[in-house]
Amino acid sequence: MKYLFLTLLVVCQSAMGLPKHDPVPGGIALVPISTDSNVTFDGQLVMVTESEKGYVAVVGIPLSRSPGSFHLDTPEGKVHFNVEAKQYEEQRLTIENKRKVNPYAQDMERITRERAEMDAAFNTFRPVNRVQTGFDLPTEGIMSSSFGLRRILNNQPRNPHSGMDIAAPEGTPIYSPASGRIVASGDYFFNGNTVMVDHGQGLITMYCHMSSIEVEVGQTVEKRQLLGEVGKTGRVTGAHLHWSVSLNNARVNPDLFLNKEDP
């Protein structure tokens, strides 16, 4: 019976929805192409999927990109696409733990090491045939901060918000929005208890500030499998989940993956 259920589940999810096309900094460009692999943007491999109309490159656009004309490199030549302008709002936050805004000299070695670990995870490109890109929200709560906000912490400009914040009580379960493999995990200086899931083809999701972690690096997870619980570890103003979604090593708006049911 269990196997029958699993088989049905696999069949149901073999078709795939696409994230929303929103070609802005921090967004996604869906670019029709004529090949199914070895497509790159800025030297980074890009996800390619199949739609009714043929192959589509699913390109993450870094927040730091200015609008303009860009191209993908494919085995059959360059394919051009445009990035449009988007203005993100400013957000001012007060962090009580000042060390998390202006780290001490002795914190820098740890911060550098952890950044390298996370960068390596974001750079993962694991070829898989099917990537689930129809996400459910990973936890139940209130969206307290959206993606892309230009952040001012304790009156000092910092990097823009690279994910979505969902405020929820400590201990609220966090579930994987799609199947994948745990590619990194740790207690990081800024992000607190963190889990990173590799969903394949350069699609990586990250969960931060957790109170507990229920998975280990190397483990595979299914859609809706428990990853851990909401907490307030690392640089926070209160208990919440920070959720990042990354494509070809570009952090993109998690909203673009929501409510896109895998048929």
Ligand SMILES: [Zn+2]
């Ligand atoms: Zn956040």
